[in-house]
Amino acid sequence: MIDATQFKVRGRTVPAELCGELRESSLSDADEVLQQRLQQDGYLFLRSALDQDEVLAAREEIFQRMVDVDEVASPAIDGIATGRSCRADVADDLTAFWKSVSEGAAIRQLAHGKRTREVMDRVYGEASRPQDYMWIRPRKTGWSTGLHYDHPFFVQNSDRVFTAWIPLGEIPLCDGPLMLVEGSNEFDDLISGMRAKDDDVEKSPEFAKEVAFFSEEWDRDAIEFAEERESRLLSEDFDVGDLLVFKMTALHGSLDNHSSIGRVRLSCDVRFQPASVPIDERYFGPNPSGQEGTGYASMNSCKPLPEQ
Ligand SMILES: O=C(O)CCC(=O)C(=O)O
Ligand SMILES: [Fe+2]
Numbered sequence: 001m002i003d004a005t006q007f008k009v010r011g012r013t014v015p016a017e018l019c020g021e022l023r024e025s026s027l028s029d030a031d032e033v034l035q036q037r038l039q040q041d042g043y044l045f046l047r048s049a050l051d052q053d054e055v056l057a058a059r060e061e062i063f064q065r066m067v068d069v070d071e072v073a074s075p076a077i078d079g080i081a082t083g084r085s086c087r088a089d090v091a092d093d094l095t096a097f098w099k100s101v102s103e104g105a106a107i108r109q110l111a112h113g114k115r116t117r118e119v120m121d122r123v124y125g126e127a128s129r130p131q132d133y134m135w136i137r138p139r140k141t142g143w144s145t146g147l148h149y150d151h152p153f154f155v156q157n158s159d160r161v162f163t164a165w166i167p168l169g170e171i172p173l174c175d176g177p178l179m180l181v182e183g184s185n186e187f188d189d190l191i192s193g194m195r196a197k198d199d200d201v202e203k204s205p206e207f208a209k210e211v212a213f214f215s216e217e218w219d220r221d222a223i224e225f226a227e228e229r230e231s232r233l234l235s236e237d238f239d240v241g242d243l244l245v246f247k248m249t250a251l252h253g254s255l256d257n258h259s260s261i262g263r264v265r266l267s268c269d270v271r272f273q274p275a276s277v278p279i280d281e282r283y284f285g286p287n288p289s290g291q292e293g294t295g296y297a298s299m300n301s302c303k304p305l306p307e308q
Pocket of ligand 1: 137144145150163165177178252253254267269
């Protein structure tokens with residue numbers, strides 16, 4: 001059972017009737033069941049799907065890099081923010097620093113390794129392929145990610161590209177895990193409006209943020225939005241090894257990180273597609289340009305943690 005009092009968005013506690021838990025699926029379900037559920041709900045929540053040692057190794061690897069720049073206290077695995085940073089003094093190039101964190105051996109083993117790929121093969125019903133460009137998100141207290149759809153960032157092959165959101169360690173509700181809007185993969189007014197702008201997004205990549213609803217104009221309060229749509233905000237106390245897969249048409253953001261011990265919420269999100277589908281070159285290779293053409297530089301995580 002989730003504790004609704006821990007659901008907070010932008011400093012407000014979400015009314016209990018607007019909170020819900022994610023529907024849990026299991027790897028013991030048949031592949032077809034998993035695939036149908038993803039299509040129906042817009043997401044698939046799999047407990048204990050990934051290798052716990054791989055998850056913890058990735059957590060330690062990333063937080064150790066943040067210990068080295070005085071952003072996280074030792075021991076790294078605890079992930080407690082210091083409130084300080086010497087990243088800008090130590091790293092000549094902040095983008096290169098974050099790219100190297102994102103390319104660490106342990107995080108790549110987790111996100112691109114055999115175990116995760118086998119799970120994603122089942123989700124697709126065929127061989128899958130992860131994108132090289134991936135987001136690692138350390139999120140300090142006070143942070144929440146605004147509501148958005150991922151679709152505009154991955155317009156090409158978008159019906160076959162899925163986001164794999166991986167908690168790197170336990171993420172209880174108070175640490176601000178990912179949150180999905182129930183039924184949002186069927187909000188046809190929003191989805192068709194977004195798809196209608198695909199051509200413009202392709203021509204002008206910076207437009208994607210606006211269309212994803214990240215724009216200031218759309219900057220919607222998740223609580224008000226859920227009320228208006230008579231929907232609910234779904235999340236979970238995530239454990240080591242859990243995996244959340246969702247479609248580009250699932251509206252999501254995160255809860256507030258209101259950890260009372262200043263713990264940084266750490267996750268990674270990587271997009272998969274069937275191996276048989278042609279790749280979108282922006283997200284593959286040793287120097288992916290990403291949607292905005294600036295590679296890793298467009299990621300918030302490139303900034304020293306206190307400035308994010
Ligand atoms: O982890 C978050 O706060 C947001 C993640 C996200 O937007 C995604 O995985 O697409
Ligand atoms: Fe997203």
